[in-house]
Amino acid sequence: MKEYWNQRFSEAEYAYGDAPHVSVREQFGVPGSGRVLCLAEGQGRNAVYLARLGYDVTALDFSEVGLERAQELASRAGVRIHCLQADLSTYVFEPEAWDGIVSVFGHLPAPLRARVNAQLHSALKPGGWLQLVGYHPKQLTYATGGPQEPSMLYTVEGLQAELGAGWIFDVAEVVERELEEGPYHRGISAFVHLLARSQQPATRNPLPL
Numbered sequence: 001m002k003e004y005w006n007q008r009f010s011e012a013e014y015a016y017g018d019a020p021h022v023s024v025r026e027q028f029g030v031p032g033s034g035r036v037l038c039l040a041e042g043q044g045r046n047a048v049y050l051a052r053l054g055y056d057v058t059a060l061d062f063s064e065v066g067l068e069r070a071q072e073l074a075s076r077a078g079v080r081i082h083c084l085q086a087d088l089s090t091y092v093f094e095p096e097a098w099d100g101i102v103s104v105f106g107h108l109p110a111p112l113r114a115r116v117n118a119q120l121h122s123a124l125k126p127g128g129w130l131q132l133v134g135y136h137p138k139q140l141t142y143a144t145g146g147p148q149e150p151s152m153l154y155t156v157e158g159l160q161a162e163l164g165a166g167w168i169f170d171v172a173e174v175v176e177r178e179l180e181e182g183p184y185h186r187g188i189s190a191f192v193h194l195l196a197r198s199q200q201p202a203t204r205n206p207l208p209l
């Protein structure tokens with residue numbers, strides 16, 4: 001599978017363009033700070049955008065070719081990003097390491113996706129935020145990008161169940177709109193957008209006796 005992505009990311013044009021996904025751009029429009037992990041970040045378009053806003057960004061992906069292109073994009077933009085080559089099937093999230101986690105179209109086989117999603121709450125610092133974007137099953141009728149395997153697609157309820165307890169959802173919706181993201185995401189599209197904040201577990205804030 002990694003070779004599939006390496007090949008796609010070797011093409012001359014950035015596969016999904018060099019601009020951030022629309023939900024990232026619309027949600028994060030002003031300068032910010034904190035450590036942000038961009039999961040399955042490919043050629044780095046979201047990571048570079050967030051770094052330009054001032055975030056301290058790490059782009060994680062198993063494709064070394066994707067990460068090379070991400071570093072090129074960062075250099076062109078005059079920002080620094082950290083690149084972490086890792087396979088999510090074996091990656092162990094450090095607890096309370098991140099202020100924010102972003103995952104855009106990081107579609108994984110369902111059992112792996114569930115395992116990754118179950119670790120996101122503990123990977124965030126208390127009060128940290130999470131943005132998840134991925135194609136909805138309705139996308140299969142549009143055929144304008146994304147995996148064709150139905151179990152790899154997202155539903156709001158499915159993601160919420162996998163993420164577990166301890167979240168406040170500011171956005172949890174299915175979006176249908178036109179995408180123009182490089183050669184592979186083009187046209188009317190249906191995707192899930194979740195934006196959530198991790199609630200501090202009560203045990204971290206014991207009331208004084």
Ligand SMILES: C[S@@+](CC[C@H](N)C(=O)[O-])C[C@H]1O[C@@H](n2cnc3c(N)ncnc32)[C@H](O)[C@@H]1O
Pocket residue numbers: 005016021039040041042043044045046060061062063066086087088089103104105106107108
């Ligand atoms: C559709 S691309 C999305 C790239 C990027 N997030 C974006 O929006 O442009 C899916 C990405 O998932 C990565 N990926 C798939 N399986 C992975 C795994 N097991 N571990 C790490 N990355 C993985 C691929 O290398 C690819 O970069």
